[in-house]
Amino acid sequence: MTDAIDNLETAAHPETLRRVAIDPVSRVEGHGKVTLLLDENDRVHQVRLHIVEFRGFEKFIQGRPFWEAPVMVQRLCGICPVSHHLAASKAMDMIVGSQLTPTAEKVRRLMHYGQILQSHALHFFHLCSPDLLFGFDSDIANRNIVGIAAAYPEIAKQGVMLRKYGQEVIRVTAGKRVHGTGSVPGGVNKNVSIEERDYLFKDIEQVVAWSQDAVAIVRKLFEQNLDLYNNFGFFRSHTLNLVREDGAMDLYHGGLRARDMNGSTLFDHYDYSHYWDVIFEDVKPWSYMKFPFLRSLGPDAGWYRVGPLTRVTQCDFIPTPLAEQARKDILGFNGGSAAAATLGIHWARMIEMLHAAEQIKELLQDPDLQGNELVNIGQRQERGVGVIEAPRGTLIHHYKVDENDQIVRCNLIVSTTHNNQAMNEAIRQVARQYIDGRKITEGLLNHIEVAIRAFDPCLSCATHALGKMPLEVELLDVSGGRVDMLTRSSDGTFCTA
Numbered sequence: 238m239t240d241a242i243d244n245l246e247t248a249a250h251p252e253t254l255r256r257v258a259i260d261p262v263s264r265v266e267g268h269g270k271v272t273l274l275l276d277e278n279d280r281v282h283q284v285r286l287h288i289v290e291f292r293g294f295e296k297f298i299q300g301r302p303f304w305e306a307p308v309m310v311q312r313l314c315g316i317c318p319v320s321h322h323l324a325a326s327k328a329m330d331m332i333v334g335s336q337l338t339p340t341a342e343k344v345r346r347l348m349h350y351g352q353i354l355q356s357h358a359l360h361f362f363h364l365c366s367p368d369l370l371f372g373f374d375s376d377i378a379n380r381n382i383v384g385i386a387a388a389y390p391e392i393a394k395q396g397v398m399l400r401k402y403g404q405e406v407i408r409v410t411a412g413k414r415v416h417g418t419g420s421v422p423g424g425v426n427k428n429v430s431i432e433e434r435d436y437l438f439k440d441i442e443q444v445v446a447w448s449q450d451a452v453a454i455v456r457k458l459f460e461q462n463l464d465l466y467n468n469f470g471f472f473r474s475h476t477l478n479l480v481r482e483d484g485a486m487d488l489y490h491g492g493l494r495a496r497d498m499n500g501s502t503l504f505d506h507y508d509y510s511h512y513w514d515v516i517f518e519d520v521k522p523w524s525y526m527k528f529p530f531l532r533s534l535g536p537d538a539g540w541y542r543v544g545p546l547t548r549v550t551q552c553d554f555i556p557t558p559l560a561e562q563a564r565k566d567i568l569g570f571n572g573g574s575a576a577a578a579t580l581g582i583h584w585a586r587m588i589e590m591l592h593a594a595e596q597i598k599e600l601l602q603d604p605d606l607q608g609n610e611l612v613n614i615g616q617r618q619e620r621g622v623g624v625i626e627a628p629r630g631t632l633i634h635h636y637k638v639d640e641n642d643q644i645v646r647c648n649l650i651v652s653t654t655h656n657n658q659a660m661n662e663a664i665r666q667v668a669r670q671y672i673d674g675r676k677i678t679e680g681l682l683n684h685i686e687v688a689i690r691a692f693d694p695c696l697s698c699a700t701h702a703l704g705k706m707p708l709e710v711e712l713l714d715v716s717g718g719r720v721d722m723l724t725r726s727s728d729g730t731f732c733t734a
């Protein structure tokens with residue numbers, strides 16, 4: 238940033254700045270906070286999103302047998318366990334040298350689209366609709382799912398039923414709704430029976446119709462609040478996502494596509510098994526979440542955005558008819574403004590939910606789901622990389638296994654981590670637009686949370702490499718005064734106050 242926001246040197250007396258914290262950020266998965274530094278005139282000098290919990294999965298999974306990874310890593314999260322389950326399984330497929338059977342791949346895809354459906358429904362209807370339907374600074378007592386149920390009972394019902402259906406798809410394919418075991422290295426451990434298929438198929442038309450309604454809800458909100466929705470937290474960014482060989486949206490598999498903020502392609506259909514050649518990870522001393530960037534652009538300019546808006550706008554087409562028409566609608570709306578807006582993520586999220594419903598309908602009619610060839614094993618490898626488009630964006634799992642079948646290295650780059658800098662940019666823009674120079678109110682602070690929620694962050698998943706955590710230790714006297722302080726930076730060096 239080149240302006241005053243996030244630049245303490247612009248303050249005449251930095252020591253006089255007061256700190257305002259949003260702690261915790263509400264209606265998101267996991268624990269995080271936002272800090273603002275303001276001067277005596279309520280001018281904002283710094284805004285930062287801090288991830289304050291540490292998970293450590295990259296470290297404590299070391300030493301475990303590789304076949305345990307798909308079950309273990311999903312304990313990162315109770316909201317998107319299927320995404321970690323499948324990304325780890327795809328990495329293990331490489332390690333066991335597997336080419337999936339048609340049954341295994343289609344059961345996994347069905348599981349994945351159930352996850353997309355239930356997660357998108359949960360986020361939009363339960364966590365974000367109170368802001369969108371009541372207003373960002375509306376009465377806090379109403380800004381929750383209970384308020385939605387009272388004021389918009391039909392919308393609340395649709396949200397509940399959509400999520401329930403997605404969870405049933407997961408239960409059928411993974412064994413249970415949360416932390417299932419259906420996917421294994423080299424395949425799956427069960428198919429979908431005729432009875433299970435018929436059970437899911439009887440409600441799919443209604444699920445598709447409800448998903449269409451959800452897309453219409455967000456479009457109507459944009460039409461009614463055009464200036465607000467187009468300009469709220471607006472910023473430009475590079476993008477990263479998976480695409481199919483023909484450029485279509487594919488949320489389960491594909492090659493990496495990156496474009497710069499002007500739309501020029503940086504790389505396309507890149508083999509994700511060598512993602513480290515194009516993506517690097519940085520750390521900063523004020524967050525437990527890493528800051529990935531595109532190597533070719535460097536750490537300062539190379540940050541990017543992932544997730545529904547990127548996938549919908551950067552693919553060449555969506556291979557289901559209703560979602561494809563919805564993609565064309567968002568691209569053409571008001572000269573394409575919604576396709577670049579932070580709140581456009583909500584619109585894109587509902588388009589993806591519609592796509593997931595259409596894909597589930599199509600898969601349920603495929604007889605391969607009832608196949609009996611579930612696992613295929615080939616030549617053993619020592620390294621495996623699995624990448625999937627999780628509900629929140631591109632998810633990378635990378636493992637190295639030794640000759641004793643034990644995991645010796647693990648690196649996870651989760652969707653929220655990819656979006657780290659993008660979320661910080663969004664809240665800085667919101668601070669500039671709505672808070673700078675104004676008296677702080679709860680409603681104004683909620684504007685910042687609205688910007689964060691648009692990304693649907695899963696803060697529990699945003700792991701940090703052990704040994705690189707910045708650490709600050711203070712020694713206080715009996716009256717609470719600071720006697721001494723020791724700081725360890727992210728590069729491991731120490732300094733005293």
